[in-house]
Amino acid sequence: MKKEDILEKSRQENRGGDERERKVRLDAYGLAHLFGILICFVTTVFEGIRYDVSFFKTPGMMILFGTNTVLHLFCAVKVGKKYEWFVGIASLLLFVGAVFLYFRHHLVG
Helix, strand or coil: CCHHHHHHHHHHHCCCCCHHHHHHHHHHHHHHHHHHHHHHHHHHHHHHHHCCCCHHHCCHHHHHHHHHHHHHHHHHHHHCCHHHHHHHHHHHHHHHHHHHHHHHHHHHC
């Protein structure tokens, strides 16, 4: 390979930052994901306790399970680990159930 080809290949590989930057960014996304889940969970529980026993007046559970579904199924496709598939499919089922209950509550009353 020519020197220019090697340099161009290196530039393309490091376009998204070096390995350390990518790791820090992934860790930050993971932390943000957990924080989002915590916010959704706390607000959903608070509304359920304060206003009604029904937890599905707020879309918090849909957001929680939907985000978790996308995260784990994406990792499952890219990495192929059984754990990611299991959690992704379980989250998908819970997401579909939350959507059903949310719309049932709002459409049927």
